[in-house]
Amino acid sequence: MELRQLEYFVAVTEEASFTRAAARLHVAQPGVSAQIRQLERELGLPLLDRSGRTVRLTEAGSAVLPYARAALSAVAGARLVVDELTGLVRGHVTVGVVEWMKILDLPGLLAGFHRDHPQVEITLSEARAADMIDALRAGQLDLGFISMGAVPPEGLETQVILDQAVVAAVAPGDPLARRDTIPLNALRGRKLICLPKGTGVRTIIDDACAAAGFTPDVSFEIGDPLTLAQLAARGLGVAVLPESATLPYQDELHTIEITRPRMSGRIALAWRAGGPTGPAARALIDLARERMPAAAPTAAPASASPPAAPPAGGSGSAQG
Structure with missing residues (x-):
């Protein structure tokens, strides 16, 4: 044998x-x-x-x-x-990422780790947050960059490195473009553009809508937040997405802060709690925690002008 x-x-x-x-x-x-x-x-x-x-x-x-x-x-x-x-650090480390990692310097982190530990082979893959959480628990991933809500997943240790508001974004001609803030209930009955099920932000949205007593009407599911913003800019619905995804399209989109409840999406470093971790994986986790320190919560920007009155009637009007 x-x-x-x-x-x-x-x-x-x-x-x-x-x-x-x-x-x-x-x-x-x-x-x-x-x-x-x-x-x-x-x-x-x-x-x-x-x-x-x-x-x-x-x-x-x-x-x-x-x-x-x-x-x-x-x-x-x-x-x-x-x-x-x-005192050797060698072997193999596996890293999982979500789409949001495009706004963080992951290539710089991995390049620095490779420079310090050239004998360690690095495997990098992209997956949904739910799949990565399972892989981390099973020991198939050493380190994950996951999207998550306020409560860390069971069985994992985490360090939040990005915390930003989840906002709504519409084309300038949409009725909601007259608003700077809306309650979540204002999205009841609207065609929504969201990240797919299984992603951290989508789970946050679905849970918040369920608590508000309605099921979101999702017309488009796309894994890239920037594509969500582009679809909304072309009038195909209301995008509900991380605030950072709207920044490249400020001239084409109207961004609206969602209140009652406020929602925030978090990107966190995650690794298995308590399980055996090799020196290579520990070195990578230590470097990631040093290079990507814990983030303070970030709120959606408030407008300097008072919000306009909601349009009379229609599914875009804010109720409560």
């Missing part, structure tokens, strides 16, 4: 697919299949059920899985101890 066989077995189990496991391990799929079949022959029982669309554990596979994970963890721990005793 080889550690490589156990590693392949665990990867196929977690991915529920030989193809995805091979991509994750950066090896050819036939090699993964061959190694796991060799492991099954040695143990005398099939570990995986390959008959369906997804790969599932057999009864024997379920019994073997915790021991395979324990063996891999023990080997990783032994390597960490040796690295720490010798």
Whole structure:
């Protein structure tokens, strides 16, 4: 029995697919299949059920899985101890980001880390906040830049590095363009342009609307906040988005502060709480916390002039 066989077995189990496991391990799929079949022959029982669309554990596979994970963890721990005793920082770190990271200097952070630790391989991927949170908890990511609400996700430690208002933005000809502030209820029945479900800001919006007693009518879901702003500028609806996404389009958009309730979106550094973390991952987390210090809350800018009266009737009028 080889550690490589156990590693392949665990990867196929977690991915529920030989193809995805091979991509994750950066090896050819036939090699993964061959190694796991060799492991099954040695143990005398099939570990995986390959008959369906997804790969599932057999009864024997379920019994073997915790021991395979324990063996891999023990080997990783032994390597960490040796690295720490010798003062080496090497290995591999995985980082997840959300779209908002375009407004932060992530390339500068990673370039600085690579300069200090050239023996560490860095993997960077973009994903939804919900998926990254799961990956951080499972140890598949070492560090994540996640969007989140006021309460940190369970099982993670976080450091908020960006805190900004969630605002509404409309084209200048929209009835809401006469307002500088609106209650969330003013968006009831309006066609909204939002980030997709599973993102931190969308979760904040959906929860706030549910608390206000209505379901948002989302016409466009786009993962890039800047594209949301462009759609709103062309009169396709009301964009509800982080304030920073409206800044490049100030001449084309009217930005409105949402009150009752005020909403803010946060970007936070996130890493698994309490789990074993290698020296390379710890070095990256320490550098990120130093280079991207905790942010103070940021409110939406208030207009110097009093808000205009709401239009009479229509779905754009503010109620309460």
